[in-house]
Amino acid sequence: MRPSLALASRLANIQLTLFTRANCGLCDVAKARIGEFLTKNDNNNKGTIKNENKDENNSKSKSSRVVHYAEIDIMDPAHSKWRDVYEFDVPVLHVDRSGAGKLGEPSQDFVPTLDAARKLMHRFTAQEVENAVVEVEQQQKQRGSGSDSASASSL
Template sequence: MRSSPRLFQYACRITLFTRQNCSLCVNAKQVLSTVWDKHPFVYKEIDVMTPDAKGWQDLYEFDVPVIHIAKTEHGLERPELSAKAQKLMHRFSAEQVMEKMDIISDPKS
């Protein structure tokens, strides 16, 4: 099966910022799994407590889970650009995630 070019034209990337022993992060992963079944996206997970994630630790150490939602063509996540991301924090529903994905997928955005 070939993927539609339109699917990738506005495909979303969701980055989950997490840490070990985070029960809210487990819930967030379940929500994202539900969303993915309805509206596939590129997924990346970043453990903010790892040494190579120091910039993210400074931002989100006490706020996980956090998700950033962006167009896939916007490049890699960088801490200094976090203010520009569509974000959800702590507790969120599949509907809230899909609303943010719709904002990102809008060709006008």
């Protein structure tokens, strides 16, 4: 059975983007905390988790949240823009509401920006990642219901 378009439009599409670099101990810890969140999210919400770095899909029946995850190595010459911004601040996690493509898939043209809905820097826990995701989801719901008072928080 295929999910309906109405169901897909109700799913919260969340994009997690970790800005990292090689030989970064804090980055390794951050990846572990994100992994804990993704595992918990998969178990609790039965959502689809797509790791865009490994081209793997762990699909189960969708509930309320679809999380897409990507890592950006700021030392890669192709990402010099991000090196200029975050060279001395990694790890940095951007939590955004991603543009949804067909049936909850991420839009192919999603590009992280400096004004992410929520950012976590240096040290964070799986619970802090969860809290940031919930905050972004709530901001989206407020905007969707016509509330102009909702503002994106940036750290």
